[in-house]
Amino acid sequence: MPDTITPAETRTGTIRILLADDHALVRRGVRLILQQEPDLKVVAEAGDGAEAVELARTHEVDLAVLDIAMPRLTGLQAARELAARKPGLRILMLTMHDNEQYFFQALKAGACGYVLKSVADRDLVAACRAAVRDEPFLYPGAVTALIRNYLDRARHGEETPDQVLTPREEEVLKLVAEGHSSKEIADLLFISVKTVQRHRANLLQKLGLRDRLELTRYAIRAGLIEP
Amino acid sequence: MSLFWRIFALNALVLGAATALLLWAPVTVSVPILLTEAVILVGGLAVMLVANAALLRLGLAPLARLRRLMTTVDLLRPGQRLPVAGGGEVPEVIRTFNAMLERLEQERATSSARALLAQEAERRRIAQELHDEVGQSMTAILLGLKRSADEAPPRLREELHEVQEITRQSLDEVRRVVRRLRPGVLDDLGLVSAITSLTEDFATHTRMHVTRRFDTDLPELAPETELVLYRVAQESLTNAARHADAERVTVALRHVADRVVLTVTDDGRGIEAPREGAGMRGMRERALLIGGSLEITPAPRAGTSVQLTAPVPRKQL
Numbered sequence: 434m435p436d437t438i439t440p441a442e443t444r445t446g447t448i449r450i451l452l453a454d455d456h457a458l459v460r461r462g463v464r465l466i467l468q469q470e471p472d473l474k475v476v477a478e479a480g481d482g483a484e485a486v487e488l489a490r491t492h493e494v495d496l497a498v499l500d501i502a503m504p505r506l507t508g509l510q511a512a513r514e515l516a517a518r519k520p521g522l523r524i525l526m527l528t529m530h531d532n533e534q535y536f537f538q539a540l541k542a543g544a545c546g547y548v549l550k551s552v553a554d555r556d557l558v559a560a561c562r563a564a565v566r567d568e569p570f571l572y573p574g575a576v577t578a579l580i581r582n583y584l585d586r587a588r589h590g591e592e593t594p595d596q597v598l599t600p601r602e603e604e605v606l607k608l609v610a611e612g613h614s615s616k617e618i619a620d621l622l623f624i625s626v627k628t629v630q631r632h633r634a635n636l637l638q639k640l641g642l643r644d645r646l647e648l649t650r651y652a653i654r655a656g657l658i659e660p
Numbered sequence: 661m662s663l664f665w666r667i668f669a670l671n672a673l674v675l676g677a678a679t680a681l682l683l684w685a686p687v688t689v690s691v692p693i694l695l696t697e698a699v700i701l702v703g704g705l706a707v708m709l710v711a712n713a714a715l716l717r718l719g720l721a722p723l724a725r726l727r728r729l730m731t732t733v734d735l736l737r738p739g740q741r742l743p744v745a746g747g748g749e750v751p752e753v754i755r756t757f758n759a760m761l762e763r764l765e766q767e768r769a770t771s772s773a774r775a776l777l778a779q780e781a782e783r784r785r786i787a788q789e790l791h792d793e794v795g796q797s798m799t800a801i802l803l804g805l806k807r808s809a810d811e812a813p814p815r816l817r818e819e820l821h822e823v824q825e826i827t828r829q830s831l832d833e834v835r836r837v838v839r840r841l842r843p844g845v846l847d848d849l850g851l852v853s854a855i856t857s858l859t860e861d862f863a864t865h866t867r868m869h870v871t872r873r874f875d876t877d878l879p880e881l882a883p884e885t886e887l888v889l890y891r892v893a894q895e896s897l898t899n900a901a902r903h904a905d906a907e908r909v910t911v912a913l914r915h916v917a918d919r920v921v922l923t924v925t926d927d928g929r930g931i932e933a934p935r936e937g938a939g940m941r942g943m944r945e946r947a948l949l950i951g952g953s954l955e956i957t958p959a960p961r962a963g964t965s966v967q968l969t970a971p972v973p974r975k976q977l
Binding site for chain 2: 456459462465501530531534538550554577578582585656657659
C-alpha cells in the first residue's frame with residue numbers, strides 16, 4: 434500500500450504509541466515493557482475502543498496497540514475506524530484469541546500485526562517495530578492455516594507459487610502445514626529456531642503472501658474469510 | 661356409540677340369538693339332562709363365546725392401535741398421531757392421547773430448550789470470566805515477570821525465565837479451555853467465520869479434507885439458531901472424524917426460501933440408524949429447540965449426510 438504519510442519514527446526517532454485494553458493491569462504491564470525500549474513511548478491509554486478512537490483524534494500517535502475484547506467498541510471496530518480516519522497510523526492487535534479468523538478479520542480491518550497475549554513478553558516489542566516498518570507480524574496459527582490452505586489449493590491446481598521453493602523450504606512448508614511449532618521444526622531438522630523462522634518468512638514471500646494486503650486478498654480468495 | 665353401549669349391544673345380540681334359539685327351536689331340556697341335550701347346550705355355549713370374543717375384538721381394535729403407538733412413540737421425532745374417526749369413547753380416548761402427545765412434545769421441547777440454554781449460558785459465563793479475569797491477570801503477571809527478569813541478576817533471571825514459561829503454558833491452557841467452552845468467534849464474527857474456523861481446526865487436527873460451500877446471501881439469524889447450527893456442524897464433524905473414518909467432508913450452508921440448510925456430508929463408514937448415540941439425540945434436541953428438522957441419511961456414495969433445516973425468523977415487529 435503506497436503511503437504518503439511518513440511514520441513519525443523517521444522524524445523524531447521515537448514511536449508514539451496509543452494503548453487500548455480494558456484491563457488496567459495488562460495496560461500497565463504492556464506500558465512498562467514498552468517503556469523499557471528507548472525508541473518506544475506510550476503517549477495515550479484507553480480503556481475501550483471508543484476512547485481509543487477519541488484519543489487517536491486528539492493525540493499524535495504512530496502506532497495503536499489494541500485489545501480485541503473491549504467494551505463499547507471492540508478492538509476490531511476501533512481498528513476499522515482508525516484505519517479509515519488516520520491512514521498513516523499503524524495498528525497492532527494484542528489479544529487472547531488464538532484463532533485465525535480473528536487474525537484475518539484484523540488484517541481486513543486494517544491491522545498489520547497480531548500478537549497473542551501469551552507471547553506478549555517475547556514478541557510485542559518486535560511486533561511494534563515491524564508494524565511501524567509496515568511489515569506484517571504474523572501469528573503462528575495463521576501461518577499454519579495459510580500454508581495448509583495453500584498446499585491444498587496447489588494440489589488441486591488452483592495456485593502456483595511465483596518462485597520455486599528450495600528442498601529445505603519445502604520440508605519446512607510441510608512441517609508448518611502439519612501444525613508443528615518453530616521449535617519442533619528446529620528439533621526435527623536439526624537447525625536453529627532462528628533459521629526456521631527465516632525459512633518461514635522466505636516461504637511466505639515466495640508464495641506471494643508478503644504483506645497485509647496480499648494476505649487479506651489471499652484469505653478472501655481462499656474462502657478463509659468473507660469478502 | 662360409547663364403549664359401554666357397544667359391548668352391551670354385542671353381548672345382547674349374542675344372548676338374544678341364544679334365547680331366540682331356545683324359544684323357537686325344537687329343543688327341550690329334560691331333568692335330569694340327557695347326554696345329547698348337554699352336547700347341544702355346550703356346543704351352543706362355545707359358539708356364543710367365540711362370537712362374543714370375535715365381536716369384542718372388533719370393538720376394541722382402536723384401543724389395540726392406541727397401545728401400539730403408546731409403546732413405540734418417540735418424542736424426539738414429533739408429529740406421530742393416530743387417525744380419529746367418529747364419536748364415542750374410543751375416538752375420544754385417541755383424541756385425548758393425541759392432545760397429550762402434543763402437550764408432551766411441547767413440554768419436552770421447552771424443558772430441553774431451557775436446559776440447553778442454561779448450559780450454554782453457564783458455559784458462556786465461565787468462558788467470559790476465565791477470559792476477562794484469569795486470562796488478563798495472567799497476562800499482567802507474564803509482562804511483570806519479563807520486566808523483573810530483564811532487571812534481575814543472571815542467576816535469578818534464569819529462574820524468572822522458567823516461571824515465565826510456566827505462566828505462558830498456563831495462559832495457553834486457559835485460552836484452550838475458553839475456546840472449548842464457548843465458540844467466542846460465533847459471538848464476535850458470526851456464523852460463517854465460526855464454521856470456517858471450525859472446519860480449519862478439523863482440517864489441522866485430523867486427516868480429513870474439509871470443503872466449505874457457503875451461500876453468499878445468508879440471512880441474519882437469531883443467536884440461538886446460529887449456536888444450534890454451529891453445534892450440529894461441530895457434532896457432525898466430530899462423528900465423521902471419530903467414528904466414520906471419513907477422508908473428505910463437505911460443510912455447506914445454503915439459503916433456500918425462508919430457511920437455512922446446513923449439510924455435512926462425509927465419505928466415511930456411515931451409521932446404522934438404530935444405533936443413534938447420545939450425540940445424535942443431542943443434535944435432534946437442539947434442532948427441535950429452534951423449530952428446525954434434522955435428517956440423517958446415508959450419503960449418495962456411502963458415508964453419512966446430516967442435514968439441518970432451520971427456519972429464518974421473520975423480521976421482528
